[in-house]
Amino acid sequence: MINSKDALVLVLAGGVGSRLNILVGHRAKPAVPFAGIYRIIDFSLSNVMNSGMTRVGVLTQYKPLSLMRHIGGGEAWDFTGRTRGVKILPPRTGEKESDWYKGTADAIRQNIDFIESNPSEEVIILSGDHIYKMDFDAMVEYHRYKKADVTVGMMVVPMSEIHQFGAGIVDKENRIIDWEEKPEIPRTNLASMGIYIFNTKYLLKTLHLSREEADFGMHILPRAIQNDRVFAYPFYGYWRDVGTIQAYWEANMDVIREDSGISPQEWGIRPNLSADGRPMDRAPARFFSGCTVMSSMISAGCIIEGTVENSVLSPGVYVAEGAVVKNSVIFEDSFIGKDAVVDLTICDKRVRIGQNAVIGEGGDNSRPNRNFPKHLYTGISLIGKETEVLPGMKIGRNCILLPKHLENDYGDKGEVVDGESF
């Protein structure tokens, strides 16, 4: 009997995700921390696990170390066992047709040997950088029922956002009859989620046609729609591409809100706490007398003496007496000093905010970051990994502090004004 659980899963996790700016300075986008204890790729991997698929390849390219360490042997998602497994598939040289991955389809093409050595009826291709919950088992059933060559996961998005996506036009049967990649003038509001199921034989055949076809949305799908059976699988529910700082921040805030429809634990999303060694030993979060905590998500190992409002704290964050953290996302083991104020800020790991320092608060939202006006324009400031903000310093809105700035780097500088970087 053919079992839908036998489908082979390939997760595309190689993209740079450069719009996440310094958050992807030293790690791939799927490895960016999210909602306190997770990383973005945990959502895809957990969905695969909860759908019952057991054979997974993760295609990496850009700064894969952090991601590889996080995936480890795959125990966290139950991918270990006699017939189970998760394999990291980096680009390789020294073989026929080998090179860096030039696009989604090219990356899959360069791993045809992996697909052939794991016989399957269908190949599920996912992106590793989305926040959602989905049952791929049901999608495979749908794919079979439609006798499709390709099935594309699609959802309705606002017309104004369709220019960021592949857009499909469907008939009554949900068969896709026309396709536009990132259209400037939208004809539909049905967007591709970057989730594809291919009949394995069909996938191998179509990838062999031309080496020039590097991308699914640009090349493979339009031709398939013209010649073959391509169906849309409608998805309803919470789904976010957290590829921009704004979207990333909003999705974190959604986790706090009770009515947002996102709940990692209820969705069965599994983190891999032991990936970095330390976090698995964290004690419960401690809340001191006189602290104020409202509408926030707090991880084990945090110590809260001051005020935390509307924020997401990863394990081991210390908020000292009198300090205020609001509307912010703070990564592991960051320290917020006494009477400091941190507003609308994303702090990477092990950041130190000195006493009385002020970040964001009082600044002007309307001055986008000068170097990256398309990354930071709503007021969010970024503090890079292990950077130290000196006591009393003032950092404005839409600012970027690069990673690993230490005390001596600042000289006389006491302020970073709105929209500036340092």
Next chain:
Amino acid sequence: MFKPSTLAMILAGGRVDELGVLTYFRPKSAVPFGGFARVIDFALSNLLHSGIELVAILSQYRSYSLINHIGTGEAWDMIGRYRGISILPPFKDYENPNWYRGSADAVYQNLDFVQFHEPSEILILSGDHIYQMDYREMIKFHIAKEADLTAAFIEVDQSKSHRFGIGEIEFENQRGGRLVHYEEKPEKPRSNLASLTILCFRPRVLYEILAENQKQESYEFGRDIIPSMMQRNYKIYGYLHKGYWGYTRTVDEYWQTSMDLLGKTPRINLEEWGLRTNLDHRNIRDCQPLLVGSRAIMDNSMAYNGCHIHGTVRNSILFPGVTVEKGAEVIDSVLFFNTIVENGAHLNRVVGDVNTTFGAGSQVGGPKTDGSGEGITVVGWNNHVPDRMKIGTGCTVYPQLAEERWSIDSLRDNEVLR
């Protein structure tokens, strides 16, 4: 070739009547403690940090919870070529039809296991205590003194001395000296040095004395083995341990020791002590960070991932998965895994076991009264306290009570519902 030379054996078999309903379904060593861990994790973490990697656990009473908790031993890094945790349950054979008749009998029955490993020292520990200690210091002392037995002691309040094994040490230095007198639970204690039930034996001597002990009627290390070794003039040393020592023999003590976790400089500092637990037990590793609602108040408390806090929590410890609904109040309490405190419920000085729901508007426990003891109310696991139920101070509610047992209006102070 490197091989571990010290074998540690943890006594984890017992239950204690006074701890009542908390040990109804689990041994005392598996009682939850510290907002995410179990009591035995303190001994196991001490072993981990002391580099002792060959460990046996003697379990008997309701051992499933403990076996489940230990898992492969990976959580304490005790898995590998020469590292490991073995659980030693009681067994029958041609000669011996008995359960473990006491701590010393438990070790005696497993002497083949012990001898197989050819340890250079045997460290016997209780799995029931809350403390941090580097056993290597004590073992060094033991070896330097060429002792047959070294027992660890700690200073306790003289007024409580009668509850422990009390020793008199002829101090040679600050570390300790010859043990000159030992008495288990003396009516008139001659000192305030209490045994921690941390005993380091020269293996040959342990084998001798355990074989000898089999002729007797009682088989306890504190009550029988140490006194009989004193009598026979073995070389016994007392080793003074300084630091925190918490015990949890009664519900009041359990509660008091738990309260030592709180405050700005807590007497039990889990982070500093490096406490490790098995996050696979109850799958607590899969809990999302705790969510604090817009109207919540958290005051001098600790809470682990998986909690949802919408009400008020003061001076309390919340284990993973506890929900405190809007308008509910939890004060001076310890709530185990997956407790639900419904809207308007009010808990004061309560220890609530796993999976218990406190119905809307219920009032459980209360401030300290004039009576003796702390008057802590304890509620056993898998109960549903009905809406608006009133339960007084010092009450005991047995686990898993059927709905009809709850057809009462209220429970007066110190009453028991079973």
